[in-house]
Amino acid sequence: MTPFTVIGGFLGAGKTTLLNRLLRADTGRRFAVLVNDFGALDIDSRLVVAHGGDTIALANGCLCCTIGDSLVTTILALLEQPDRFDHIVVEASGVADPGRIADLAVLDQRLARDGVIVVVDAGSVRERSADRRVGDTVTRQLAAADLLLLNKTDLADDLPPLRGWLSTQSPAPVLEARHADVAIDLLFGLPRLGGAAPADAPDAFASWSYEWAEPVERGIVLGMLRTAGVLRAKGIVRFIDSPARRSVIHQVGNRLDIVDDEPWRESETSRLVLLGLKPTLGMLGSLQRE
Amino acid sequence: MSTVVYPARRFLTMNPNRPSVTHVAVRDGRILGAGSLEELRGWGKFDLDERFADKVILPGFVEGHSHAYEGGVWKFPYVGYFDRVAPDGTRFKGLKNIDEVVARLQAHEKTLAPGASLLAWGFDPIYFGGRCMVLTDVDRISTGRPVVIVHSNFHVANANSVVLAKAGITRTTNVHGIVKDASGEPTGELQEMTAKYMAYRAAGMEIAAVLSDEQAVWRFAKVAQLAGVTTATDLHNELPESTVEGYLKASASDDFPIRLLPAFAAASVPPEQGIPRLQALMKKNNDRLRFQLVKIVTDGSIQGLSARMRWPGYYDGTPNGVWNVGPDDIDRILLSWHSAGFQVHIHTNGDEASEVAIEAVERALMAAPRWDHRHTLQHAQMADAGQFRRMKALGMCANLFANHLFYWGDIHYAKTLGPERAERMDACGTALATGVPFAIHCDAPVTPIGPLFTAWCAVNRLTASGRTLGEAERISVADALRAITLGAAYTLKLDEELGSIDVGKRADFAILDDDPLSVPPEKLKDIGVWGTVLGGKVFEAPKS
Ligand SMILES: [Zn+2]
Numbered sequence: 001m002t003p004f005t006v007i008g009g010f011l012g013a014g015k016t017t018l019l020n021r022l023l024r025a026d027t028g029r030r031f032a033v034l035v036n037d038f039g040a041l042d043i044d045s046r047l048v049v050a051h052g053g054d055t056i057a058l059a060n061g062c063l064c065c066t067i068g069d070s071l072v073t074t075i076l077a078l079l080e081q082p083d084r085f086d087h088i089v090v091e092a093s094g095v096a097d098p099g100r101i102a103d104l105a106v107l108d109q110r111l112a113r114d115g116v117i118v119v120v121d122a123g124s125v126r127e128r129s130a131d132r133r134v135g136d137t138v139t140r141q142l143a144a145a146d147l148l149l150l151n152k153t154d155l156a157d158d159l160p161p162l163r164g165w166l167s168t169q170s171p172a173p174v175l176e177a178r179h180a181d182v183a184i185d186l187l188f189g190l191p192r193l194g195g196a197a198p199a200d201a202p203d204a205f206a207s208w209s210y211e212w213a214e215p216v217e218r219g220i221v222l223g224m225l226r227t228a229g230v231l232r233a234k235g236i237v238r239f240i241d242s243p244a245r246r247s248v249i250h251q252v253g254n255r256l257d258i259v260d261d262e263p264w265r266e267s268e269t270s271r272l273v274l275l276g277l278k279p280t281l282g283m284l285g286s287l288q289r290e
Numbered sequence: 291m292s293t294v295v296y297p298a299r300r301f302l303t304m305n306p307n308r309p310s311v312t313h314v315a316v317r318d319g320r321i322l323g324a325g326s327l328e329e330l331r332g333w334g335k336f337d338l339d340e341r342f343a344d345k346v347i348l349p350g351f352v353e354g355h356s357h358a359y360e361g362g363v364w365k366f367p368y369v370g371y372f373d374r375v376a377p378d379g380t381r382f383k384g385l386k387n388i389d390e391v392v393a394r395l396q397a398h399e400k401t402l403a404p405g406a407s408l409l410a411w412g413f414d415p416i417y418f419g420g421r422c423m424v425l426t427d428v429d430r431i432s433t434g435r436p437v438v439i440v441h442s443n444f445h446v447a448n449a450n451s452v453v454l455a456k457a458g459i460t461r462t463t464n465v466h467g468i469v470k471d472a473s474g475e476p477t478g479e480l481q482e483m484t485a486k487y488m489a490y491r492a493a494g495m496e497i498a499a500v501l502s503d504e505q506a507v508w509r510f511a512k513v514a515q516l517a518g519v520t521t522a523t524d525l526h527n528e529l530p531e532s533t534v535e536g537y538l539k540a541s542a543s544d545d546f547p548i549r550l551l552p553a554f555a556a557a558s559v560p561p562e563q564g565i566p567r568l569q570a571l572m573k574k575n576n577d578r579l580r581f582q583l584v585k586i587v588t589d590g591s592i593q594g595l596s597a598r599m600r601w602p603g604y605y606d607g608t609p610n611g612v613w614n615v616g617p618d619d620i621d622r623i624l625l626s627w628h629s630a631g632f633q634v635h636i637h638t639n640g641d642e643a644s645e646v647a648i649e650a651v652e653r654a655l656m657a658a659p660r661w662d663h664r665h666t667l668q669h670a671q672m673a674d675a676g677q678f679r680r681m682k683a684l685g686m687c688a689n690l691f692a693n694h695l696f697y698w699g700d701i702h703y704a705k706t707l708g709p710e711r712a713e714r715m716d717a718c719g720t721a722l723a724t725g726v727p728f729a730i731h732c733d734a735p736v737t738p739i740g741p742l743f744t745a746w747c748a749v750n751r752l753t754a755s756g757r758t759l760g761e762a763e764r765i766s767v768a769d770a771l772r773a774i775t776l777g778a779a780y781t782l783k784l785d786e787e788l789g790s791i792d793v794g795k796r797a798d799f800a801i802l803d804d805d806p807l808s809v810p811p812e813k814l815k816d817i818g819v820w821g822t823v824l825g826g827k828v829f830e831a832p833k834s
């Protein structure tokens with residue numbers, strides 16, 4: 001299953017800046033990035049290994065495809081060649097509801113819904129949200145977010161009231177950034193279970209991994225996942241209330257999926273990796289040791 | 291240089307100097323003269339062709355808003371509520387309940403290869419008194435192959451359990467667009483992007499090609515010709531190479547019965563790329579294919595609950611619709627194409643969308659003044675008198691979706707718009723009174739192509755249930771006939787070349803069995819179309 005991430009946000013919020021960072025990052029994974037317009041991307045031509053009409057292949061293994069008029073057919077065509085990428089990222093148009101696009105991953109078993117990241121322009125979001133023609137579009141986008149990237153914080157006059165207002169629009173955790181400068185792994189996932197903290201993570205972030213030999217209380221795990229500051233989580237856990245099956249945990253921001261999977265294998269141990277704000281994870285660590 | 295003179299019961303010319311004549315002379319595919327036989331003799335030797343002697347002839351109809359996709363969908367079985375004529379002239383009886391739909395598709399299913407998907411279109415359950423199609427209905431057609439039945443609005447579909455199983459859709463699937471019954475089970479009804487995704491998945495990606503290949507263009511041209519159309523638009527296309535090739539091949543044939551005008555989907559690529567691309571395509575124009583139009587789609591549809599409406603919004607309280615190209619993006623696209631000299635057609639269904647488009651045109655004109663741009667609002671279904679006055683002042687045109695009055699008028703009255711706004715929707719009367727040049731359209735395949743039917747809608751404004759929706763917005767038969775000929779040609783900047791029967795214009799005619807100005811207005815839609823003439827070449831419609 002290919003992880004499927006949607007990046008939403010109103011025109012000018014910084015979606016393209018974020019995508020440029022993703023395409024340049026050294027993640028060891030091949031992203032297929034579906035964008036509205038190649039022209040807006042800042043791709044070093046020396047890194048382009050092939051340029052078809054609608055697709056650009058980069059030296060680091062990433063692919064860029066233009067969406068053109070139909071997102072649906074673009075995704076389906078891409079899925080015909082699954083060995084070319086490890087993760088799909090879709091740039092929603094500035095007026096689209098990114099949650100609806102993320103729903104497509106639920107309809108196709110080749111895709112795993114990863115998350116909806118909504119980029120917010122700290123300088124203009126409140127004004128836009130009050131506009132009589134686009135206000136509802138903006139607030140729908142905020143409400144659809146699993147994770148908010150509050151961008152251009154240098155342009156906001158006063159951040160605390162903006163943070164307060166954002167929390168009334170969406171329960172999603174908020175990452176703050178300038179020029180969409182944020183650790184890529186925070187947004188696009190943990191490469192593998194038990195992986196270390198992302199190399200490029202700023203000091204404020206950390207990852208924490210857990211292993212349990214015995215079945216775990218569901219409530220304890222849910223408590224950890226729902227602690228403020230946990231931005232991502234991934235795990236395969238044996239719960240006391242469902243010891244016969246693997247419970248697969250996937251969390252992006254405030255969206256948590258726990259899916260019943262195959263039968264539990266006796267050789268396995270429960271594993272969980274959290275990624276988030278350092279102070280929070282420090283606290284979780286002590287909680288776990290109790 | 292042979293000349294043919296056609297006598298007819300009469301020609302209705304749309305030329306106010308000679309509104310009605312008995313004879314027309316044609317030479318080299320163009321109209322040499324329109325008048326009496328005596329007058330035409332002055333041009334010299336001619337052959338007299340009397341086959342239309344008892345017919346009434348109009349300028350060939352111009353469909354200003356249709357999609358070649360109409361030809362694509364005829365590859366698949368039609369299961370709509372209303373009768374519909376296929377490209378070969380076969381009349382498909384409308385299906386009046388779900389059992390009839392299932393029975394038609396059960397028969398069709400037997401003709402398919404093993405493993406092939408079954409796709410059908412045109413399904414219209416709004417007339418079934420509230421009974422929806424459910425999984426058990428569709429499973430009666432087949433549980434061995436994927437089945438997808440697309441609704442007439444092209445935004446909703448019903449699937450069978452094979453399709454749901456393949457996608458892993460169950461009662462626990464929580465996705466917008468999956469309809470569930472009272473007990474929480476998916477009914478197989480899928481909406482919007484979900485419907486589109488599942489239809490394309492079930493049918494395979496080949497379907498995109500099948501829907502717009504050369505054969506599809508041919509079927510579209512034939513279905514248009516049957517209705518008396520000689521010029522039609524394919525009003526929103528990204529123009530991929532394969533589609534352009536299909537247009538070029540089809541239109542290269544002398545037997546291709548229409549003049550086709552594709553409109554480039556302006557938002558599909560940045561204008562810096564799109565403009566040179568369309569300019570290059572224009573070099574390939576021929577007598578039957580004309581690249582010149584551009585289209586921007588701003589909002590969704592009223593009945594799809596996705597139109598952008600001004601206050602007070604939807605009558606039933608549904609939240610406002612969605613933007614495709616929103617207020618913050620339209621200027622960038624419009625101004626580029628406007629400055630490059632193109633005429634831009636802007637899809638606006640809701641009145642907020644119309645307002646945004648009108649203001650964008652106003653800004654474009656301030657930034658780059660231009661005369662005779664004729665930027666046209668397509669649909670403009672909710673435009674009110676004030677908006678028409680602004681359109682007039684700015685030199686804009688409107689192409690109104692008159693067919694909506696019949697097909698969805700009852701729903702607009704009761705649910706989406708409420709009485710007052712439903713009664714003034716598709717305001718042909720206001721357009722006429724304000725002096726906004728206008729056409730009326732079908733938006734095929736959303737509704738069938740048939741300009742006489744569209745004119746009937748504008749004249750009578752009757753809904754499917756028989757309600758007269760807005761007496762004051764009715765227009766005369768003569769005005770409606772102008773809207774489907776010269777009026778539509780004007781909105782396409784073709785009015786100097788076609789749209790009326792006048793010296794020097796193209797010999798494009800609609801040949802009718804009866805006189806639209808003599809039959810009672812409520813019979814307008816029932817007039818038989820014998821066929822057409824395109825550039826002097828006669829195309830008789832097959833009889834069903
Ligand atoms: Zn439209």
Ligand SMILES: [Zn+2]
Pocket residue numbers: 355356357525733
């Ligand atoms: Zn249309």
